[in-house]
Amino acid sequence: xxxxxxxxxxxxxxxxxxxxxxxxxxxxxxxxxxxxxxxxxxxxxxxxxxxxxxxxxxxxxxxxxxxxxxxxxxxxxxxxxxxxxxxxxxxxxxxxxxxxxxxxxxxxxxxxxxxxx
Numbered sequence: 001x002x003x004x005x006x007x008x009x010x011x012x013x014x015x016x017x018x019x020x021x022x023x024x025x026x027x028x029x030x031x032x033x034x035x036x037x038x039x040x041x042x043x044x045x046x047x048x049x050x051x052x053x054x055x056x057x058x059x060x061x062x063x064x065x066x067x068x069x070x071x072x073x074x075x076x077x078x079x080x081x082x083x084x085x086x087x088x089x090x091x092x093x094x095x096x097x098x099x100x101x102x103x104x105x106x107x108x109x110x111x112x113x114x115x116x117x
Contacts, residue, residue, distance in 0.1 A: 034086040034096070041079050041099040048072045048106035055113045062114050069110040076103050 047068060055065040083096035 032082050032086040034083070034092055037079060037082050037086050038095060038099050040075070041083070041103050044072050044075045045099070045103045045106050048103065048110055052106065052109045052113060055110070065110060065114045069107055069114060072103065072107050072110070076100060076107065
């Protein structure tokens with residue numbers, strides 16, 4: 001019985017060590033892909049601009065336009081952090097800044113149509 005208990009304890013230690021190792025290695029994953037993140041920002045920019053246009057025409061409700069604006073603003077905050085990690089050079093940082101500035105401008109356009117949160 002004692003041998004079996006020792007064996008179980010040893011197995012639990014191994015399992016625990018492997019779980020910790022897996023958690024640490026996943027936290028140290030590769031940095032985000034710049035092109036993918038820029039694509040995400042560009043997609044949100046296009047969405048916000050379309051919502052601005054459609055709201056201006058009365059094709060979508062104020063509530064829906066606000067929801068898009070709010071999600072785009074959340075995405076902007078997240079993408080700024082992610083792009084900061086993904087940018088490796090001054091040129092990358094300039095591209096990231098231009099993309100996020102464009103999204104911020106599209107969000108400001110929606111703000112003018114639907115009001116601030």
